[in-house]
Amino acid sequence: MHGVLGTTAGKCIAVFCGSASGSHHNYHSEAIAIGDAIARAGHMLVYGGGRVGLMGAVADGCLDAGGRVVGVMPQALVDREIAHTGLTEMIISADMHERKAKMAERADAFVVLPGGSGTLEEFFEQWTWAQIGYHQKPIGLLNLNGYFDPLLAMIDQMVDAGFLSEAHREMLSHAPLINDLLRSFSGYNHPPQKVYEQH
Template identity: 50%
Template sequence: MALRSVAVFCGSSFGHDPAYADAARLTGRTLAERGIDVVYGGGHVGLMGVVADAAIQAGGRVIGVIPSALDDRELAHHGLTELHVVDSMHARKLMMAELSDAFIALPGGAGTLEEIAEQWTWAQLSIHAKPSGFLDVLGFWAPMRQLVTQMVETGFVQPEQSRIVSFSDDLDELLRMLQLPPSWTDKWGHDPGEVLSP
């Protein structure tokens, strides 16, 4: 499937290693150069701002979605193609999901993990049929990959649903994975497609 838009979840901090910002810059630029809209959390700080600025500089479309509480704290990026100010974090994630064909997690903290995990959950429940990917910069997501394996081995995630998420340290490879047709079944063994409301 062709990707028209990808949501990027990432830290509002930079992290200690410059490689994290380099990966964010590469992600924003690559998506823009391929004509893929960048959907993200709307902030100008940390890796979020790096992704947005790189995509804008490469001539891409960047769509931000930010809760009003964060906009009020002057964290919003006001140089975007579109900026949507919503009422809550829940509304933010719902709109980002609706606007995106797939999801990528760069390094980040609790918010990044929560956002990508929710999209994985929604795909398991057939709320949508969209894949998620982890860009494993410097092994950042290696513990998450191990955790997914443990979830399968202990019977809390079916092997088919583990295929909703992909891991790679190479952005090109990850984007190829995200463009593959859904190969999983939902929690009840049904093919993705019968989408429920979130």
């Protein structure tokens, strides 16, 4: 797949990010700016549906800029009153597995912001699915304050140790600015799916 976003507006960007705001003073404000940038580029946001942490900040930034925002949240979390009530659309899922599937179905590309174990789990799942050919959508790490530097180093170690191909390493974009990630998506070329060795 080449140029999944191209110069055309109206695509759907899935954002994975923390339900906390983080300890660095600019994580929250940057998340708002990221939502704003997605809206101003003419894209729709799909995310986990929360009103808290970076999740809520990205949604608010997109909505305040006139963008469309779709949230996907399991009923159990809605019942805990952490759902955002001002979204364009809220999809209630049965569980976390259905939540991720519905987000992936809507998305044309994935952006990963700082977050905890849940954020990384969502990222690794989509990256793995891309490697084995389940989808051909670009994935980018928004590397605020060098947050993903240790992860990128670990990914390089995977290549060095022979567990990851260079092509599947290079399929990941990373940048500290959202507009740089969106531009990288416009020139995305999906690598061949993973080939399993025979021994």
